[in-house]
Each structure stands twice: as structure tokens, then as C-alpha cells.
Amino acid sequence: xxxxxxxxxxxxxxxxxxxxxxxxxxxxxxxxxxxxxxxxxxxxxxxxxxxxxxxxxxxxxxxxxxxxxxxxxxxxxxxxxxxxxxxxxxxxxxxxxxxxxxxxxxxxxxxxxxxxxxxxx
Numbered sequence: 001x002x003x004x005x006x007x008x009x010x011x012x013x014x015x016x017x018x019x020x021x022x023x024x025x026x027x028x029x030x031x032x033x034x035x036x037x038x039x040x041x042x043x044x045x046x047x048x049x050x051x052x053x054x055x056x057x058x059x060x061x062x063x064x065x066x067x068x069x070x071x072x073x074x075x076x077x078x079x080x081x082x083x084x085x086x087x088x089x090x091x092x093x094x095x096x097x098x099x100x101x102x103x104x105x106x107x108x109x110x111x112x113x114x115x116x117x118x119x120x121x
Contacts, residue, residue, distance in 0.1 A: 001096075001104065003049040009105035013047060023075050027067025030075040039113030040079055040089070044072050050106040052095045072108055081112030090116045 004010070011017045012029070019031035022042055033041040046068050050056040056065070072091055076082035081089040089112030094101040 001051055003051055003055075004104050005049075007103050007105050009045050009103055009107060010049070013045070023071065023078055025067065025071065025074075027064055028071035030071065033109065037109075038111040038116060040081055040111065042075055042079060042110040043107050044068070044075050044110060045105060045107045051104050052099075052101060052106050053093050054095060056106050068108075072110065076110060076112070079110070079112060081110070086112065088112065090119075 008017060012019050012031070019029075021029070021031050023030040023044075026047070028044055028046055030042055030044045033043055046056065046060070046064060048056075048060060048064055050060060056068070060068075073082065076089055076091075077085050079089075080086045089110050092109045092111070093106065094109075
């Protein structure tokens, strides 16, 4: 699979589609999900053109990898759901078809603000 520049997250990164931004730095953009599944439902996406976590692991630089992990933590703290500011959260990345990935751009869902429930139903 090749990266599709027409995916919704690519359009958000280019400013073609608005988002309710939570955080942004040189490596990531975070915003609220338009169809929240929990009290708090945010997305964290890398700014690079990565299809999924496998693609990211094989192509991202060390700075991009570190930037994504730190970005997830920064967003969790801003949302007051991290283990040091809240009661915790779930970070979820769906990978490819069997993993339930709908948008072909790596993204992490952060769920929190309430008990998240079973990991797989």
C-alpha cells in the first residue's frame, strides 16, 4: 500500500479541513475526534506521510519516533488524563484491514475521562 495524499488526515495537516486542535509541534498534530467514542476522544497523528505503525517503524527517523511518543504524552497531560494528572487513558492504533484501520495515515486514538472498558469486544 502506498501513502494517499487525499486521506482526511493529510488534508487536515495541510489546513484544507479544519480541526479542533489540542496540540501541535514539529512532529505531531493532535485534535478532538469528530465522532467521540468516550468522554475524551483525541487523535494524535505524525506529520510525516506514514500509513500505519509498521510503515512508521520502518521509515521514521529517531526524532520522529521520539516526537510521536512524547506528543502522545503531552496531549494526555493537556487533557488531564495521564497517570500523573488523571486516572489514565487508552492509546490505540488500528493497523491495516484486520486491525480496523479506516484512514491510511498513522494515528493514535486517546480515550479517557471515564472508564474505557474491555480492550476487545
